[in-house]
Amino acid sequence: MSVYKEYAEKLVAQGSAFYDTDAEGRKAIRFKMQEGVTRFDDLIHGPITFDTALIEDFVILKADGFPTYNFACVVDDADMGITHIIRGDDHISNTPKQIALYKAFGFKIPEFxxxxxxxxxxxxxxxKRHGATSVTEYRDKGYLPHALVNFLALLGWSPGNDLEILSIQEMIDxxxxxxxxxxxxxxxxxKLDWMTGQYIKNTPVRQLATEVKRFFEKSDITMGEISSEWLTxxxxxxxxxxxTFQDLLNQTRFFFTDTIEYDQVAVDKFLNKEGIAGLLKEVYSALSLLKDFDKKNLEESLRALTVKIGIGFSKLAQPLRVAITGKSVSAGIFETMELLGKEKTLKRLSCTVNNLSEKSNAVKINAPGGTC
Incomplete structure (x- = not known):
């Protein structure tokens, strides 16, 4: 703190500042503002003018020896040889005070x-009421670093030509x-979600899988013994x-648990119907016969089943989807079952069937309490 006291006393010695004693006898140092006009050319806003007669003499060194913001900025920036000060426009009102200090010290005035x-x-x-306010919060929500940088760079700046997705080097250039x-x-x-989605789409799957693994390991799910190939x-x-990675986690959570919760809307729409229990039993029987539980065999088996019983595939797919995922929207049903595996798929089918009333074929599950 001695360096600030030294600079403040220089201003007192040359008559540019004075001691101001408060009611308790403590001495602060105030800077004398000269009447006149302060002009500067802001690199963004252009010429800005202040009537300094409207600015009162301001404290530069408090009674406890601590420098005020405007004084410390000028001393520090001059000491470090700062040539350009780039900051929020809420600091425009501080600029005439700082320029006055630069002039009083004989320092070169930087560009603003x-x-x-x-x-x-x-x-x-x-x-904070608008949501996350720190970079770490966005990281924890599963946003990609480069996407966040890209998004922030375009807040108030444009590279021209309607460019939106830029590499770090392109932003610099x-x-x-x-x-x-x-x-x-x-x-x-x-817009941030959209931009993150664009980065995700343009990132190689294997690279994404590595980052997803790190994110999932820090989440509330239990990864278990899954292979890199499975995650990829x-x-x-x-x-x-x-x-975002959190979005992926929300969509795929049913893969990582032995107990899934059913969405009640999906249950009412696709499971609470007459004949669904019998249909799912047919699906269970067909799938239990498969030795190779892969997309190709799953599709052949289930499409053959729909032909056999005379229904459109969607009449089978949606009840099946809800039975094994708990919701009405997921990725492709055949790919989903292949990744879920035969054991989990059959277990969830069995659980769903067991939750159906034999008398009414009505699902007894009531989300969020209803589980399998």
């Missing part, structure tokens, strides 16, 4: 560039303060379906 603030989707300043907007940008979570196949199956 005040970038627009980031707003929430409701137009107010971004804050194309960046110029001349293309930074003067108006505030809104933090659009939908899972990522490939959902490659076009997820936008």
């Amino acid at each position: 560039a005040h970038i627009p603030m980031i707003l929430g989707e409701d137009g107010s300043r971004l804050s 194309k960046f110029t303060l001349k293309r930074v907007n003067k108006t505030s940008a809104q933090f659009n979570n939908t 196949n899972l990522v490939e199956l959902y490659h076009e379906r997820f936008k």
Whole structure:
């Protein structure tokens, strides 16, 4: 703190600052603002003018010896040889005070560039009530680092030519303060999800699988003894379906548990119907005969079954999907069963059938309590 005291006392000695004693006898140091006009050319906003007669003499060194923000900034930046100060436009009002200090010390005045603030989707300043506010929170939510950097870079800046997906090097090469907007940008979570999804689609599956494994291992699911090949196949199956790793986890959670919860809407729509118990028993019988539980054999077996009993495939697929995943939407049903494996698939079919009333064929499961 001695360096700030030394600089403050220099200003007192030359008449640019003075001691100000408070009611308790403690002495702070205030800077004397001279009347006049302060002008500077902001690299983003252009010429900005302040009437310094409207700015009161301000404290630069508090009574406890600590420097104030404006004073510390000037001393530190001058000491480090800072040539350009790039900061939020909420600091524009601090600039005339800092310029006055630069002049009083005889320091070279740096260039100023005040970038627009980031707003929430409701137009107010971004804050915790808008959601995650730290980089680590976005990492924990499963966003890709490069996607987040790309998204943040485009908040208030544009490389031109409607480019949106950029590598780090492309951002460096194309960046110029001349293309930074003067108006505030809104933090659009939908756009961030879209951009992350684009990065995911453009990332090789094996590389994604490695990152997914790390994310899943830190989550609330139990990975168990799964192979790298199995996880790679899972990522490939959902490659076009997820936008963040958390999104993937939510969609595939049923693979990693022995107990699934049923979505009640799906149950009512596809399982609470007459004849479903008998249909699922037919499916169970057909699948139990398969030696090779792969996509090809699964499809051949189930399509043959629909021909045999005279129904369209969708009439079989949706009840089956709900029975083994707990929901009405998933990746391809044959690929899903192959990854789930014969044992889990048959166990869930059996559990669902057992939860059907033999008398009414009505599913007794009531989500979220209903499980298999």
